[in-house]
Amino acid sequence: xxxxxxxxxxxxxxxxxxxxxxxxxxxxxxxxxxxxxxxxxxxxxxxxxxxxxxxxxxxxxxxxxxxxxxxxxxxxxxxxxxxxxxxxxxxxxxxxxxxxxxxxxxxxxxxxxx
Amino acid sequence: xxxxxxxxxxxxxxxxxxxxxxxxxxxxxxxxxxxxxxxxxxxxxxxxxxxxxxxxxxxxxxxxxxxxxxxxxxxxxxxxxxxxxxxxxxxxxxxxxxxxxxxxxxxxxx
Numbered sequence: 001x002x003x004x005x006x007x008x009x010x011x012x013x014x015x016x017x018x019x020x021x022x023x024x025x026x027x028x029x030x031x032x033x034x035x036x037x038x039x040x041x042x043x044x045x046x047x048x049x050x051x052x053x054x055x056x057x058x059x060x061x062x063x064x065x066x067x068x069x070x071x072x073x074x075x076x077x078x079x080x081x082x083x084x085x086x087x088x089x090x091x092x093x094x095x096x097x098x099x100x101x102x103x104x105x106x107x108x109x110x111x112x113x114x
Numbered sequence: 115x116x117x118x119x120x121x122x123x124x125x126x127x128x129x130x131x132x133x134x135x136x137x138x139x140x141x142x143x144x145x146x147x148x149x150x151x152x153x154x155x156x157x158x159x160x161x162x163x164x165x166x167x168x169x170x171x172x173x174x175x176x177x178x179x180x181x182x183x184x185x186x187x188x189x190x191x192x193x194x195x196x197x198x199x200x201x202x203x204x205x206x207x208x209x210x211x212x213x214x215x216x217x218x219x220x221x222x223x224x
Contacts, residue, residue, distance in 0.1 A: 004156075033211075043157065043202065043214040056209055091156060102148075103212070105156040 002026045004106035006092050012112045013082055021077045021109045023092030032075045033093040033103060034067065036060070043091065049075065082113045117142075118215035120203050126221045131193050135218045137203030138185040147179050147186045148212055150202040157202055160188070193222045 005024045013019050025032050034046040047057040049067055064080045075094075079086055089110050093103040117140040127133055139147060146164045150157035161170045163179035163186060170177050174193075179186045190197055200219050204212035 042216050043204075045211050045213070048211060056211060089155070102159055102162055104159065105150075107155040 004092055004094055004104055006090075006106035006109050008109060009107065010110045010112070012114065015084055015113055016081050019079050019082055019111060021079075021090050021092075021111070023075045023077070023106055024073050025075055025092065025094030026104060027073070029094035029096050029104075031055075031095045031097065031103075032067075032069070033095075034077045035091040035093065035105075036088040037091065037108075038085075038088045046077070046090075079111075082111075084113050087111055087113045117213045118203055118205050120201075120215035120218050122218060123216065124219040124221070126223065127193055128223050129194055131222075132189065132191045133193060133220060135188040135190075135201050135203075135220070136185060137187070137215060139203075139205040141181075141184055143208035144181070145206045145208070145210065148204045148206065149177055149186070149188050150204065152200040152202055152217065153198075160201075190220075193220075195222050195224055198222045 004026055007022045011019055032049045035043050036046055037043045045058050047061045047067055048055045052069060066078045068076050089108045091108045092106045095103045119138045121136045125133060146162050148162050149160040151160055161177045163177060166179055166181040174191045177188045188201060198221050200217040202214050202217045204214045206212045
């Protein structure tokens, strides 16, 4: 069964460093998403992406965040200057269409900012 | 204020028990109610509910939506240890982006 894959599974970085989290969405899906889940808290939406541009973003997705689809398969989330509070599990998801509404999640990248 | 409220927060049962998980939500621009199962990592899709009163079923799991009372339940019959997970409820509104509840942590003991 097709799945969303994310790399790395765990990323440790120093505060102030830039990180790039990578995702390969399911191949025929058109909408891509990033979520984060701080330990013990809710899954929170960050951003959605369609047709090579951001379609929606939350208040969390400020100027330190950016997303890109550098080629036909990868979808990346960049955090420019990491802060301690960026430590969380970051999930990538994809869906066939926005209206279909069923999003398939990757296994996540655990980001630890020291 | 939370737009999706799940109860109970945690539940401990024995194998073979039946459990009912609850989810209430805000009605604003409601489109659908989704249930996910989150084991160690990724939320795995279980059900999407859009119509009131129509039960969706998958094996021992079933779910139903009540759009008048603004809630949904997820039932699991004859629980197994493999059902141990956090069950997430999410509502989607005008933007189709799901807003998640805090989840119900289910532990099934052998």
